[in-house]
Amino acid sequence: MLTIDAAVIERSGDPFRFEQLAMDPPGPGQVRVRIHACGICHTDMVMREGALPIPFPVILGHEGAGIVEAVGANVDGLTAGDHVLLSFHSCGVCSACHDHQPGYCREFVPRNFLGLRRAGEGDIRRGEQPIGSNIFGQSAFATYALAHQDNVVRIDADLPLDLLAPLGCGVQTGAGTVLETLSVQPGQSIAIMGAGAVGLSALMAAKITGAGCIAILDRHAHRLELARELGATEAVDDLAALEGVFDHIVDTTGVPTLLSQAIAMLAPRGTLALVGAYPSDGLAIDPSAIMSLGRRIVGVVEGGIDPQRFIPRLIAYYREGRLPLEKLVRYYPFAQIEEAFAASERGEVIKPVVVMP
Ligand SMILES: [Zn+2]
Ligand SMILES: [Zn+2]
Incomplete structure (x- = not known):
């Protein structure tokens, strides 16, 4: 003992x-x-x-x-x-x-x-x-x-x-969502909702992929400032302030009311990744907004990765100064x-x- x-x-x-x-x-x-x-x-x-x-x-x-x-x-x-x-x-x-x-x-x-x-x-x-x-x-x-x-x-x-x-947990969840589940490609656009540890890890990973537009949403001005420092091309406190459509959207907020707004901002064949902690009720979505443009919604746990393989990859990025x-x-x-x-x-x-x- x-x-x-x-x-x-x-x-x-x-x-x-x-x-x-x-x-x-x-x-x-x-x-x-x-x-x-x-x-x-x-x-x-x-x-x-x-x-x-x-x-x-x-x-x-x-x-x-x-x-x-x-x-x-x-x-x-x-x-x-x-x-x-x-x-x-x-x-x-x-x-x-x-x-x-x-x-x-x-x-x-x-x-x-x-x-x-x-x-x-x-x-x-x-x-x-x-x-x-x-x-x-x-x-x-x-x-x-x-x-x-x-x-x-x-x-x-x-x-x-x-x-x-x-x-x-937190870092692999954000980074894994971008690098493995969504497999964001160079030049693609991505919006990240929430600039906490998971959202900012997703942002650092988006920067690693060479994504083009990297937008981020948060309520706190100091977090938006840090997001800009980490490579966000747009940092806003209101989703409506973002223009254009996105190939990928990552939700880390768990706020149901943001989701239908996010779906409308997906490009044709774009994907919304659900990474937050959601209440078990309260999501009203329009199925035709998903179906007609070939959009996808995917749930993500722990980034969709295998820690034994993915943590060494993150450590390599850390050693290169990219994390x-x-x-x-x-x-x-x-x-x-x-x-x-x-x-x-x-x-x-x-x-x-x-x-x-
Ligand atoms: Zn955790
Ligand atoms: Zn098992």
Whole structure:
């Protein structure tokens, strides 16, 4: 048994409370990672509010980065001392996983939100009481995590773990949507709705593809300014201010009323990618506006990528200076996680990252 420090949410909507918990040794397929840093993602906020089917009490955090300390049985290719980024969890055997599309794994919900443990796996406990500690197969708002072979991506030891932590969810979601799901081509036009971490990652990726017009929409003037710095050719706070039509539109806002407006702005054969967290009701669309011009709407989870293949690609762009994540990230000591959440909710910080002591 190892004693770890974790930020626990007791019931939905509660603040974080720090406590010491007991961690089992890693079981079959598991990897014990000493967490150095963890990004805060919008989904953590949605989970804290109880809007997703997670167990309480719970340890959130799904953009962990750290160093492997121990591996369980049946773990290949990872050893103590490896520097790793953590990503989402998948089964590895369904047809989507087989096609390197683990974001569409048939077990995505049980493995990432319910965080169910399999027989023989190590767990984290408060006395005899189990804690939800397998969220996205990691629960990384803690000094240690029990991750899994499939959601651990090894990286070179010279890379900054704290800066690259958000690659495992927010950054790969935005960049993967543009580079893989939409496969934006040089000279094409793209509009991105929302200049948060996912939207700005989509923007950096659009710049990498050589897209022509790159437009972005957001309510916050400081985010629009940063978007211009990162390569946006148009940055507006009202969709109606954009002229022309777009080959691709990426929605990261989850605001249903923007979607019918966006569909009308798609070029013939253009595609709208849905990347936000949407309410389960409230989208009225005109099917003939999609049908008659051969337009498409596609849902996207985690960018539609395989982290084992895509994170190394993102790291290559980072090394070339084409993924300037330092412009998005602000660091907080782990003890200030509550303040980091609040700053993100107020829209002041694009990507908070908590750094463990
Ligand atoms: Zn699967
Ligand atoms: Zn996320």
